[in-house]
Amino acid sequence: MTIDTQIANYYEKLVVDELTSRDEVAGKPEDELADIACVALNRLPARYYRFSVDMAFYLSVQEQHQMELAVRDAVTHALKFVQEHGRGGE
Template sequence: MSLRDAIDNFYERLVLDAIDATRQEADTTDYLTDVMCVALNRLPNRYYRHSIDMMFYLADEELKSMKEKSLAEVMAARDFVREHQRE
């Protein structure tokens, strides 16, 4: 295992969950990938090594806040990407 594979950003999982919750039939993979990039660039990094550690040490209110921020940024990113699509 390389060092690159040893850590993850917790927000990636939350943003993916928010994208799944807001997915529309017309969404393409390219569009959703751009949405994910824009949303993650607007959120702080929250790195962890083991997901069980993240879930154990994360307070319920903090997790709720992180989920809300992720959803808000995905919604904003959807608008941003839609408005800036190349033709």
């Protein structure tokens, strides 16, 4: 197992979960969703963990709520940004 398979950014999961919960992304191609996720993630700080249980254990309820709000705002911005500016591969 290499190091890059042992670590992950917690915000990646939160962004994907938020993005796929939105009705306005239904029917969008996977590569467009990836572009939107990248724009959203670039607006958020990195929050790396090695084991997902680490994040659940160390985050307070307030911190988790703040992260969810930040993710919601970042995804909203990213959806508008990609719609207005086009996708990176175009």
